[in-house]
Amino acid sequence: MRWRGRRQSSNVEDRRRAGFPGMGRGMPIRIPVGRGGGRMSLSTLIILVVLFFGMRALGIDPLEMLAGGPGVTTGQQTANDETTEFVGVVLAETEDVWQGIFAGQGVRYVEPRLVLFSEFVESACGSASAATGPFYCPGDRQVYLDLDFFNALARRFEAAGDFAQAYVIAHEVGHHVQNLMGVLPRFNRMRSQMSQGEANAMSVRVELQADCLAGIWAHHTAQKGLLEEGDVEEALNAAFQIGDDTLQKRAQGYVVPDSFNHGTSEQRQRWFARGLESGRLADCDTFSGDV
Template sequence: MEWKGRRQSGNIEDQRGAGPRGGGNPFGRGGGFRLPGGGGMRRAGGGMSFGTLIFLVILYFVLKAMGIDMLQVLEGGGPANMPGFEQSDGSGAPQGTAEEEEMKAFMATVLAETEDTWNGIFQASGEQYEEPRLVLFSGSVRSACGFASSASGPFYCPGDRRVYLDMGFFDELAQKFEASGDFAQAYVLAHEVGHHVQNLIGVLPKFNEMRQRMSEAESNQMSVRVELQADCFAGIWGKYTEQKGLLERGDLEEALNAATQIGDDTLQKRMQGYVVPESFNHGTSEQRMRWFKRGFDSGKMSDCDTFSGGV
């Protein structure tokens, strides 16, 4: 995908480093460097003891010798030289490796392209598109929909109208699910933005209301239709991106392969060796690929009606 040099969206919240990484309880408190409070050696009147003051002075110079300036920490600078802490570019956002920063720029560009696409579609219908925000996180994150770990994969929360993404998911997408390529990654984000569009036009609120009265099997069947429509909406974005001349040779195939690799039947067969169709809640590989291609070929929301007839 030809993306470098294009507009990047400002609707991004970078929360990488705010949650715990790796092992441990992913739903616990966020990581980070915190000074102890509440306890400690204090006089009866609430003042600090002389011994504690001497200890803190010694601790300051020890840390200073290690390259850690506690005055900067207290002023919000952070323990810049301590391993395990991401650096900042001065804007307040964490800064990772060059590869991570390029991925962030790519996601910001794809998000901007979805904004252009859906702003135009909504305006053509006399409506105003409310742009979602993209939250980048690592380890775990808290949303209006509750806590989630990176194991949950990318998701959209209708409660705060944000898309949540741990960019480490793309390594898993390429290595574990054999769906590599930048347009495969773009498809993932465009699919989640598709859920945002569904939220704006009333599909998600209606589904959330209905499934409270549904059995698990009925809810799964309806969920499949919701997910396939988001795939179709992602295809619409792909159509507009192609019309701009941004697609490169093989991009469409990357997206279709990603849709195939994350179909319910393919995932279940890979994970457990057999499939349980009644448990499908995203759609089969064939369905996901077909509905993305339908949106890509048509470019019209009216052709993404997954709720009428079969899917």
């Protein structure tokens, strides 16, 4: 995907930055000094040395913090790394596409926020760990993403490539679009009256529509000339690799169709391709007829 140099969304919130308990983000660090005209005592110097190396051990660079920089690293990711920039560009592209589509229907598109987190996060939908994978919370209209998922997508799920990652983001934004359209609120109201099997079957339709909406975004992105050779194949492969049947075969060697809640690999590919080909909301009705 040709994403470098393009606008980044201002709706990305990076919660990977960390600090000591009780120390607010951006709070200035005050250095204690001795009483002798501003000269540091030996004990103060020792405390500073211990603090310096203690912060380094936690992945915090005190020098960057004093200089006003990001200061905190999380694994191989930093607050200003290339992957974060990529996520910001993809989110911005979804904003542009859905603003145009909603405006065409005389409706204002309310942009979602995308929260980057590491290992654990709190949302209006409750707490979640990185093992949950990317998710959208309708309660606060935010997408949650641990960037380590992209490593798992490439290595564990064999779905490498930047457009495979873009597909994941566009799918979660698709849930936001469903929320604005009233699809998610309606499903959540109905779910309490459904059996587990019925809820799973309805969840499949919801997820496949989000795949189709991701395809609509890809359609308009292609029209901008931003797709490169192999991008569509990367997205289709990602859709295949995270199909319920493929995931269950990989994990346990057999499938349990009644437990599917996202759709088979074939279904996910087909609905993404449908949105990609047409670019029209009317072609993403997964609630009528067979899926």
